[in-house]
Amino acid sequence: MDTNISGKTTAGLTYEDFKQSVIHDYRIACESRHASLTGRKEVLTGKAKFGIFGDGKEVAQLAMARAFKKGDFRSGYYRDQTFMFASGLLTVQEFFAQLYATPDVNAEPASAGRLMNGHFSTRLLDDHGQFRDLTASKNSSADISPTGGQMPRLLGLALASKLYRQNPALQQDKFKRFSVTGNEVAFGTIGDASTSEGLFWETLNAAGVLQVPMAISVWDDGYGISVPQKYQTIKHSISDALRGFEKTDQRPGYSIFTCKGWDYPALVDTYDKGVAECREKHTPVLFHIQEMTQPQGHSTSGSHERYKSKERLKWEDDFDCIRKMREWMIASAIATESELDEIDAKAKAFVADARKRAWDAHRNSIKSELDAASQHLNALQNLPGGDTVASIRAGLHEKPDVERRDITSALRHALRATRGQASPERDAAVRWLASYDQLNTERYGSHLHSQSSSNAMSVQPIAPVYLADAPTVDAREVLQANFDALLNKYPEMLSFGEDVGHIGGVNQTWAGLQEKYGKLRVMDTGIREATIIGQGIGLALRGLRPVAEIQYLDYLIYALTVISDDLACLQYRTKGGQKAPMIISTRGHRLEGVWHSGSPISMMLGSMRGLYLLTPRNMTQAAGFYNTIMASDDAAVIIEPLNGYRVKEKMPSNIGEYRLPLGVPEILREGDDITIVTYGSCCRIVMDAAAQLEQAGVSVEVMDVQTLLPFDINHMILESIKKTNKVLFVDEDVPGGGTAYMYQQVIEDQSAFDYLEMPPVTLSAKAHRPAYGSDGDYFSKPNTEDVFDTAYEMVRRCNPGLFPPVY
Numbered sequence: 150m151d152t153n154i155s156g157k158t159t160a161g162l163t164y165e166d167f168k169q170s171v172i173h174d175y176r177i178a179c180e181s182r183h184a185s186l187t188g189r190k191e192v193l194t195g196k197a198k199f200g201i202f203g204d205g206k207e208v209a210q211l212a213m214a215r216a217f218k219k220g221d222f223r224s225g226y227y228r229d230q231t232f233m234f235a236s237g238l239l240t241v242q243e244f245f246a247q248l249y250a251t252p253d254v255n256a257e258p259a260s261a262g263r264l265m266n267g268h269f270s271t272r273l274l275d276d277h278g279q280f281r282d283l284t285a286s287k288n289s290s291a292d293i294s295p296t297g298g299q300m301p302r303l304l305g306l307a308l309a310s311k312l313y314r315q316n317p318a319l320q321q322d323k324f325k326r327f328s329v330t331g332n333e334v335a336f337g338t339i340g341d342a343s344t345s346e347g348l349f350w351e352t353l354n355a356a357g358v359l360q361v362p363m364a365i366s367v368w369d370d371g372y373g374i375s376v377p378q379k380y381q382t383i384k385h386s387i388s389d390a391l392r393g394f395e396k397t398d399q400r401p402g403y404s405i406f407t408c409k410g411w412d413y414p415a416l417v418d419t420y421d422k423g424v425a426e427c428r429e430k431h432t433p434v435l436f437h438i439q440e441m442t443q444p445q446g447h448s449t450s451g452s453h454e455r456y457k458s459k460e461r462l463k464w465e466d467d468f469d470c471i472r473k474m475r476e477w478m479i480a481s482a483i484a485t486e487s488e489l490d491e492i493d494a495k496a497k498a499f500v501a502d503a504r505k506r507a508w509d510a511h512r513n514s515i516k517s518e519l520d521a522a523s524q525h526l527n528a529l530q531n532l533p534g535g536d537t538v539a540s541i542r543a544g545l546h547e548k549p550d551v552e553r554r555d556i557t558s559a560l561r562h563a564l565r566a567t568r569g570q571a572s573p574e575r576d577a578a579v580r581w582l583a584s585y586d587q588l589n590t591e592r593y594g595s596h597l598h599s600q601s602s603s604n605a606m607s608v609q610p611i612a613p614v615y616l617a618d619a620p621t622v623d624a625r626e627v628l629q630a631n632f633d634a635l636l637n638k639y640p641e642m643l644s645f646g647e648d649v650g651h652i653g654g655v656n657q658t659w660a661g662l663q664e665k666y667g668k669l670r671v672m673d674t675g676i677r678e679a680t681i682i683g684q685g686i687g688l689a690l691r692g693l694r695p696v697a698e699i700q701y702l703d704y705l706i707y708a709l710t711v712i713s714d715d716l717a718c719l720q721y722r723t724k725g726g727q728k729a730p731m732i733i734s735t736r737g738h739r740l741e742g743v744w745h746s747g748s749p750i751s752m753m754l755g756s757m758r759g760l761y762l763l764t765p766r767n768m769t770q771a772a773g774f775y776n777t778i779m780a781s782d783d784a785a786v787i788i789e790p791l792n793g794y795r796v797k798e799k800m801p802s803n804i805g806e807y808r809l810p811l812g813v814p815e816i817l818r819e820g821d822d823i824t825i826v827t828y829g830s831c832c833r834i835v836m837d838a839a840a841q842l843e844q845a846g847v848s849v850e851v852m853d854v855q856t857l858l859p860f861d862i863n864h865m866i867l868e869s870i871k872k873t874n875k876v877l878f879v880d881e882d883v884p885g886g887g888t889a890y891m892y893q894q895v896i897e898d899q900s901a902f903d904y905l906e907m908p909p910v911t912l913s914a915k916a917h918r919p920a921y922g923s924d925g926d927y928f929s930k931p932n933t934e935d936v937f938d939t940a941y942e943m944v945r946r947c948n949p950g951l952f953p954p955v956y
């Protein structure tokens with residue numbers, strides 16, 4: 150019998166302390182297993198809708214948790230409940246509250262009931278939306294369901310340690326709550342099948358290139374739902390596949406460790422050693438944890454007997470990691486069989502109790518709402534139509550586990566049944582329903598954006614100032630001077646992207662800034678859009694202010710999942726528990742050909758709610774938006790107009806300081822006959838057309854909306870339409886894309902319909918991608934003649950006598 154692991158005392162513990170820590174670990178493992186078993190039952194008996202659990206992965210996670218220190222971060226997936234329990238980041242009661250979708254941040258701090266079970270996270274922000282001292286806690290970034298989606302942000306979480314260690318400007322007191330000289334490790338976890346995803350490989354390569362303290366664990370149970378490893382991984386082993394990534398004496402790379410998921414002492418030793426190296430030397434490490442199992446199958450959606458052989462199932466039983474840990478503890482005289490039985494029995498009782506507390510709390514809050522609704526239903530029963538209300542009420546009370554939707558639905562039906570009657574009872578019921586609706590909107594719909602006092606909508610605008618002798622320069626110089634001022638002002642700001650560093654960007658907007666601020670502030674990256682965004686998310690989660698550049702808007706599509714699934718919904722899915730205030734800087738709209746003229750606005754509008762989408766028409770406006778977002782704690786995409794870098798603009802004297810408000814259009818030209826609403830590069834086209842229309846006797850009001858999300862918050866466009874009674878929406882997206890969005894905003898949201906004398910019109914690019922060359926552009930994107938003809942036809946339709954036909 151070993152007196153301790155591998156003949157040495159683990160992590161400086163005495164044998165007795167070590168023994169107690171193993172017993173503690175065993176208790177956590179048992180609790181976690183009982184939580185899984187009980188959780189599945191809760192789903193199968195209808196108390197919860199879906200369950201996915203961490204059974205079969207417990208023991209390795211205990212070992213990982215032993216190496217996880219304050220200040221460290223996790224970026225993982227749904228199997229990690231044992232790690233979360235062992236690290237003290239999740240209680241069993243909270244685990245069940247999430248399973249029941251309890252919409253209360255105190256009961257379910259990870260997502261306030263918004264995410265299905267197994268989506269872990271810790272609250273990095275205080276109640277005011279400001280960062281807590283992250284070095285005083287162990288931290289977990291917020292999980293998402295797309296497998297592999299946790300990888301890109303892991304890169305940024307790890308890179309932050311390197312920056313905090315190597316950049317002396319980040320040693321100031323105000324950054325002390327984010328890092329202790331970069332000693333923090335970013336722990337990643339991923340299932341073996343999900344290593345087939347491109348995001349895994351892109352992250353792995355980037356972290357190897359950057360040499361950051363990232364410790365990835367691959368939980369290998371041989372399957373991705375039903376699909377076995379042989380269809381997932383080359384050489385059927387991720388560690389074998391990754392041998393080329395391994396570091397050598399000559400070249401940096403990864404330290405790669407393999408270990409069996411049931412071998413507790415080896416796991417503890419391996420994590421101890423691997424994480425120490427990662428922390429100290431900032432070497433990325435990968436732990437390939439093999440021979441894991443799934444005692445209950447993948448999730449509650451199906452049974453694994455359908456695709457695992459009898460032999461495999463028998464092996465999984467024999468090599469169950471808790472069983473093996475137990476055998477080892479008995480063989481090592483750490484505990485006797487009966488002592489372990491007792492721990493297990495206590496764990497079972499503890500879980501049962503925690504489950505009950507979670508369920509009771511969940512039900513009690515609904516019950517009090519049901520009681521309030523019942524009183525209103527009672528009162529409505531006395532009105533004509535009361536019979537229907539009585540049966541609605543009876544139906545509600547017959548339901549076994551009434552939910553909030555049942556309460557709301559019952560009230561709505563009762564009000565429908567008693568409609569048309571003036572009575573104080575109805576008024577009271579209507580008022581109660583409205584306040585209940587408000588409560589549920591807050592429960593299920595708050596925190597799309599930051600709700601802290603530093604949110605972007607609260608930033609005070611500052612106008613650009615021009616001296617009498619303000620120089621006129623190439624527009625890209627305005628941005629360059631602005632970035633210079635921002636880097637100077639915010640030591641926590643950094644920018645990175647393809648060609649951003651050494652040459653200062655493909656359009657020279659960062660020219661000379663790497664020289665001035667160093668390679669840790671203005672960085673080149675590989676061609677890897679998804680992890681450029683992930684890098685930004687992870688850095689922003691740890692208090693830095695990244696400007697992540699996607700070289701052309703057309704290539705944002707490579708990063709779409711990371712932006713949509715991770716960044717855009719971060720505040721929402723944690724109900725304000727986390728934020729990643731980063732700027733995605735890109736350039737788009739028309740320039741040249743299919744892949745350098747993109748303006749996929751409807752794609753962005755449809756997938757990035759939670760981000761602000763800013764579409765400046767020139768670089769002066771763009772700079773103003775960078776300044777606003779930097780002064781806030783929100784995240785935004787800023788699209789610089791690709792064909793505007795060499796256009797001449799005046800240099801404001803308060804560069805780096807002026808701030809443009811979001812959601813406030815600018816009237817570029819006043820007119821009485823028709824309102825044209827547009828943004829971005831189309832502004833110049835529309836302005837040219839407006840000048841030509843003036844000569845034809847048409848007075849055009851041109852409105853640049855400037856930001857699509859948010860959109861014209863003061864309804865300035867409506868005021869314009871009240872004057873012109875006609876509106877034309879112009880952009881470069883596909884038909885039914887960005888123009889349809891603006892149409893909906895103005896007609897429905899601003900109620901402009903009543904002021905129109907003819908239907909609104911949209912003018913967009915063609916449905917196909919823009920062809921190459923000047924003619925390709927002309928026949929693909931809206932041009933000045935198109936705008937002229939469309940607007941002219943609109944005014945002609947209202948006044949044919951005054952405007953003869955052109956064609």
Ligand SMILES: Cc1ncc(C[n+]2csc(CCOP(=O)(O)OP(=O)(O)O)c2C)c(N)n1
Nearest residue numbers: 228294295296340341342343370372373374
């Ligand atoms: C991008 C994406 N594709 C598919 C799914 C559906 N899905 C959920 S879990 C899973 C299997 C994952 O297997 P593995 O990575 O080995 O993790 P395990 O569940 O075995 O721990 C799949 C295909 C998903 N969630 N995300």
